[in-house]
Amino acid sequence: MGSNVGLSVVKAREEKPFLSKEDVLKRTQLSKTLVEKLADMNALEGLDEENQMTLF
Numbered sequence: 001m002g003s004n005v006g007l008s009v010v011k012a013r014e015e016k017p018f019l020s021k022e023d024v025l026k027r028t029q030l031s032k033t034l035v036e037k038l039a040d041m042n043a044l045e046g047l048d049e050e051n052q053m054t055l056f
Contacts, residue, residue, distance in 0.1 A: 005029045020048045
């Protein structure tokens with residue numbers, strides 16, 4: 001991960017907490033591959049896959 005990508009994560013996190021992995025992907029410069037790798041390392045533990053909450 002490059003420094004600009006890392007800074008995009010910090011900036012987005014400072015604006016408001018991430019709601020989901022989808023939110024991380026949309027609000028940062030992280031690629032889908034990097035988001036998946038972070039998830040594999042449990043760095044995104046507790047985040048749902050998508051922003052939409054399930055009703056059931």
